[in-house]
Amino acid sequence: MKTTLEELQAFAAIVDRGSATAAAAELGQTVSGISRALGRLEEKLATTLLNRTTRRMELTEEGQLFLARARTILASVEDAEEQLALRRQQPAGRLRVNAATPFMLHVIVPLVAKFRERYPLIELELNTDELFIDLLEQRTDVAIRIGALKDSSLHARFLGTSGLRLLASPDYLARHGAPTTAADLDNHILLGFSQPDSLNHWPISDANGNPKYVKPAIAVSSGETLRQLALEGCGILCLSDFMTRQDIAAGRLVQVLAAQTLPVRQTVNAVYYRNTQLAARIACFLDFVAEHSGW
Known part of the structure; x- marks a missing residue:
């Protein structure tokens, strides 16, 4: 009928x-x-x-x-x-957010209390993965991704950029000395990623003028693990500012080769599927992160 x-x-x-x-x-x-x-x-x-x-x-x-x-x-x-x-x-409902562990710990988690205060009807579900995930398979509303995006099936909202620095603890530098050139890094203990290997290209020029590729003495899959290793004085690493700015401010980590470091910044995007209408709860969350993340 x-x-x-x-x-x-x-x-x-x-x-x-x-x-x-x-x-x-x-x-x-x-x-x-x-x-x-x-x-x-x-x-x-x-x-x-x-x-x-x-x-x-x-x-x-x-x-x-x-x-x-x-x-x-x-x-x-x-x-x-x-x-x-x-x-x-008054946005409401469950919001499933996925991000790499470091971004979740250093950016999202510090904002949760204030976000819940402003939007008490939104039920947050926070999940972490070190590698890119399938949003549908993982039942994710929005994922935070750092670096270049390749998946054309996704909508992306630009949230900001975060700089890269070479860092070490004062204890490590006291024991091993501070490098003064990019070539000096070859004589130091370098901390890097087991995957993806592209993250082991550091923002400092090698002898040919290209971003220096390093072979880590200690390779891990998580940026947060790298940070902890550096804090324990295990070596020199390259990490994004969103993870280390508090460590730098407190003197727990010190920048090395600052004058030679290239002005490379990683893009931070929120992604969701193109056929997904941007619900109010997603929009207000992304607005809040962009407003309070302090890029």
């Missing part, structure tokens, strides 16, 4: 306003359009809902029964629309 909301609205408006003309004025439609909608409805129901004369319209018994149901349906739709409007004003 497939009765439409337009037909229900036309029927209810005619009854409430007493004529197709008044109903058309209320709904912003033409009189002929309202009359056709009522005619289609009666044809689908195979019954007469309104007895029409030149002077007035009167509900049939079937019309009275159907009007009560029609009003219930229209009220439900209006209520649903109102609830969605309220959610846009």
